[in-house]
Amino acid sequence: MIFxxxxxxxxxxxxxxxxxxxxxxxSDESFIVQISNYDTVQVKSQNIKLVxxxxxxxxxxxxxxxxLIIGHxxxxxxxxxxxxxxxxxxxxxxxxxxEHRNDHQMATVGWLKRLKLINVAENYEDLVRLLxxxxxxxxxxxxxxRIGATASESxxxxxxxxxxxxxxx
Amino acid sequence: xxxxxxxxxxxxxxQLLRMKSAWAGHEVLYVSTKASFSTFVPGERFVSVRDxxxxxxxxxxxxxxxxxxxxxxxxxxxxxxxxxxxGVMAMVVSKFLGRKxxxxxxxxxxxxxxMSGKIASYFAWKCYxxxxxxxxxxxxxxxxxxx
Numbered sequence: 001m002i003f004x005x006x007x008x009x010x011x012x013x014x015x016x017x018x019x020x021x022x023x024x025x026x027s028d029e030s031f032i033v034q035i036s037n038y039d040t041v042q043v044k045s046q047n048i049k050l051v052x053x054x055x056x057x058x059x060x061x062x063x064x065x066x067x068l069i070i071g072h073x074x075x076x077x078x079x080x081x082x083x084x085x086x087x088x089x090x091x092x093x094x095x096x097x098x099e100h101r102n103d104h105q106m107a108t109v110g111w112l113k114r115l116k117l118i119n120v121a122e123n124y125e126d127l128v129r130l131l132x133x134x135x136x137x138x139x140x141x142x143x144x145x146r147i148g149a150t151a152s153e154s155x156x157x158x159x160x161x162x163x164x165x166x167x168x169x
Numbered sequence: 170x171x172x173x174x175x176x177x178x179x180x181x182x183x184q185l186l187r188m189k190s191a192w193a194g195h196e197v198l199y200v201s202t203k204a205s206f207s208t209f210v211p212g213e214r215f216v217s218v219r220d221x222x223x224x225x226x227x228x229x230x231x232x233x234x235x236x237x238x239x240x241x242x243x244x245x246x247x248x249x250x251x252x253x254x255x256g257v258m259a260m261v262v263s264k265f266l267g268r269k270x271x272x273x274x275x276x277x278x279x280x281x282x283x284m285s286g287k288i289a290s291y292f293a294w295k296c297y298x299x300x301x302x303x304x305x306x307x308x309x310x311x312x313x314x315x316x
Contacts, residue, residue: 075180
């Protein structure tokens with residue numbers, strides 16, 4: 001099963017339309033697509049199920065049982081996939097298409113790509129290529145990394161120090 | 170000390186929780202924008218506030234009122250946030266009510282400090298960016314939430 005996440009705040013029709021097309025090309029796979037409560041998009045494929053905002057427990061259930069996550073470039077999705085060592089493809093929102101308030105998702109994927117932590121797709125062809133590598137032994141690299149459960153030690157140490165300072169005041 | 174830790178549901182919240190060992194042992198109230206997110210912090214005090222962003226002006230006013238009530242009632246020593254808009258409001262309210270506030274800009278802001286962060290820096294006691302290239306007189310760099 002492929003779980004697609006689009007976040008909680010804004011519609012992402014372009015991704016959902018691409019997934020609709022993808023579901024036709026990969027008709028053996030089932031897709032669960034989480035959309036925000038602001039989306040009014042329709043899909044044609046029979047193997048796609050649209051779900052609205054998911055409470056944490058439900059979200060985790062879908063996330064954990066998926067073979068692949070395709071997500072907008074939200075840090076929540078990315079951090080969870082990295083923490084769980086889950087196969088992830090990130091599809092960033094673009095401000096020019098009014099998919100987000102600014103282009104920070106494009107910047108996010110830029111540095112995550114440089115750190116070789118994620119796979120990035122910006123269109124239908126990218127997704128087809130990555131899914132072929134992942135599911136059909138296609139040629140190419142599919143990144144699947146894992147990170148620890150906490151922030152860097154230096155940041156936590158800094159915050160502890162600052163709280164200690166505040167206590168003395 | 171009494172600490173309020175606040176973040177919008179989603180990536181801001183995920184990042185905040187990755188730092189939680191920093192405030193372990195203190196009296197903590199967690200605040201987010203979805204009631205069900207209490208399940209992320211079992212056994213801890215949790216309240217939710219209405220979500221809003223710069224594209225929802227009326228919502229912002231309602232969220233502001235809710236955050237004001239919480240901080241006024243709780244009288245925390247410190248308020249810590251990773252954003253987004255509700256986090257900015259918590260910084261403004263904290264300054265107004267004489268509470269120390271800490272802003273940690275989201276790791277997603279790699280090219281420049283977020284608009285929220287820039288606003289928050291006029292009200293917060295300490296501000297952090299998660300990218301060394303972005304540090305300046307108002308934003309310190311001490312690491313990031315990734316590793």
